[in-house]
Amino acid sequence: MGVSSEDFVPALAGKDVDDVVILGGGLAGLFCALKLAPRPVTVISNAPIGQGASSAWAQGGIAAAVSEQDTHKKHCDDTLAAGAGICEDKIVEMMTREAGERVRDLLSYGVPFDQDLEGRLELSREAAHSENRVVRVRGDMAGQAIMAALIAAVRKTPSIRLLEGFMGESLMGEGRYVTGVLARKRGGLERMAFPAHAVVLASGGIGHLFGVTTNPGEANGHGLAMAARAGAVIADAEFVQFHPTALNVGKDPAPLATEALRGDGALLINAAGERFMEGVHDLAEMAPRDIVARAIHREVEAGRGALLDCRDAVGKSFAERYPTVFAACQEAGIDPATQPIPVAPAEHYHMGGVLTDANGRTSLDGLWAAGEVAATGAHGANRLASNSLLEAVVFAARIAEDIQGLMPTPRSAYWNEMDSEPGLPSQRNTDEREAITVLRETLSRNVGVERSADSLRQALVDIGQAEARCQRVSIRNMMTSGRIIAAAALKRAESRGGHFRADYPDADPAQARRSYITLDEVNAIAEAAADQAAGNSVSNAMGS
Structure with missing residues (x-):
């Protein structure tokens, strides 16, 4: 297809060209960079690495069929059921089949997944999963632990150059070919060009476009818009997942009460103490997220309120089992061991994004996409819990393999020094x-x-x-x-x-x-x- 956008910036001649530029310092971007080593890679991140990534905020973990009683076929079937009829079957089958290998990759990078005394991974169950298959870290700290391990690995990898505090604004191109990224240093006015043989969009989601979200402020849809302006096809953009149980305590972003709490038996009640999910769905509190979110939304709109009652299911062990949620509750003046937690739906994940194939290729040559900015067809109309981190690592690895196969043997990792002086302060607008x-x-x-x-x-x-x-x-x-x-x-x-x-x-x-x-x-x-x-x-x- 041709490129017709007025915002597709022409390529700049006479500039040093990187092999690969990755826009985004979250899980997908860092995992792809590690998989590309020792090929030279430049990672451009809006915020300090890890701080602006939704990946680091993920509480549940990574879904993978790694237990003896589970199979990737069961995982595939659960994903297709949650996707409400529009998943790409072959994509889902491939993603669930490769899940175990990607978990082993993360273990090799030092991710401290929970294990029992015999060294077997401890697994939990989340909504709409038929088996315990969510690999976690200390209950609700998977995202933070995964990112910490990958950041440490990236900083030890000499072929990876990190440019932190640069905001991607436009894609550079010639015809239908993407040839680099135009970015601006945060707080500055000057724009800088980063020509590349391959560009990987890993810029995250769109949560901060909504008034209530569980995502960091950097999840603002920049990558999606950059690709669309360059002429890329966008898929499934209408499908936005609202997490049912964000803490309704007036914070922006809203802290998240992980779904694992309901998996452990926490109940949803209204202000009168009545359970309301029993009459909505056969799975009650463990129904698919969209159904739970709408039920909570209607209770709140009707003035009855909605609360997550963890007193019997978790009780006094709350602080130990769910330290992240416990800290958020404490900050809001709530003791979740003895008090129900007020909750409301908040934008959590975008199933849509830049259309890609099984190798992460977009409709524009030279442009790949991975993570939440991409629409691979793995999630359909409704993402299955804990499939987001899985999709990020599976497709980041496939993109790295695809790029390696397209390019000649990598040159030695070397770049000219970057001018890191801050630009002029942006004017308040x-x-x-x-x-x-x-x-x-x-x-x-x-x-x-x-x-x-x-x-x-x-x-x-x-x-x-x-x-x-x-x-x-x-x-x-x-x-x-x-x-x-x-x-x-x-x-x-x-x-x-x-x-x-x-x-x-x-x-x-x-x-x-x-x-x-x-x-x-x-x-x-x-x-x-x-x-x-x-x-x-x-x-x-x-x-x-």
Whole structure:
């Protein structure tokens, strides 16, 4: 396909060219860089390595069929069931089959997964899994421990250059070929070009586009927008997963009460102490996340509130078994051993993203994608718990193998010294800060747990008006990603998985397929929404 975007930056001649540039310092980016060693790799990270990565915040762990009673076929079947009919079957089969090998890789990098006295991995069960297959670290610290081990390994690997504090803004290219990344140092105005033979997008998700999210502030959709502006095909963008049990204590980002608590028997109750999931789904508290999230959302909207009651299931052992959640509760003045925890749904994971194949290749030559920014088809309409970290490492490894096979033997790892002097401080921009607030509020209100045609059109209008006040590319990237999600959600006139339309509350068998969209189509849908809104305003004015 051709590239038609006005924002695809031409390649720069006469620049040193890296073998591989990876945009993103989370699990997918670092794992890919390690797998590429000793090939020279530059990793560009928005924040200090590990600090801005959603991977480090993951509490549950990695799903893998590594026990004697489990099989990757069972894991595959559970994933397909959660995906509500639109997973790519072969992708899921491949991912679950390779899961054990990737866990062994992580063990070799020093990840301290929980083990019993005989050295066997200790496994837990999360929602919609038929077996105990979630590999954890100290109950709820898997993401933090995995990232700590990988960061240590990366810093010991001389072929990996880390550039921390650089924000990717645009892709460079020639025709349909991606040839590098244009980035800006945070707090500065100057943009820097990073030409490369291969670019890997591992920039994370879109959580911070919403008013309530469990993701760090760096999860702002930049990579998704950069790829869309360059002409890449985006898939399944309407499917956004809302974690049912974020702590409802007024914090941004919202602390997460891991699903493993419900796996250990914690119950969901309303303010009157009544369980409400029993009448909603046969699996009650262990129902798929989208069902639990909607049930909690409705209790909160009805004024009855929602609380996670861990008193009997976990009780006095809470601090030892779930130290991360315990600390968040303590900070909010809650003792989870003796008090129910107030919870509410929060944006947690984006099943959609940049369309890729089984090797992580996108629709643009020279561009690969891995992790939450990618849409591999592994998650369908609703991600199965603890499959996100698994997908990141499986596809990061496949991308590394693919790139190694395409390029000649790597040269020695050497780069010219980077000018690391900070640029001029960016000017405060009140309009842009207000525009971001509008974006987050409208996505949470109109493109959240429940959507409708009216709410989605309103979101497109609101985002368009907010975007008109934005100058910086990084802020426009956030607006672009918001428009992509809203437009894709408007296209799918049914409810499926993480996408629930109040005006189309049932699944339509004819729409049991993946969705694909480009930025040109997004712009056309947004323009039609704006025209309809303008027409309604004229009609209302004439009627009054």
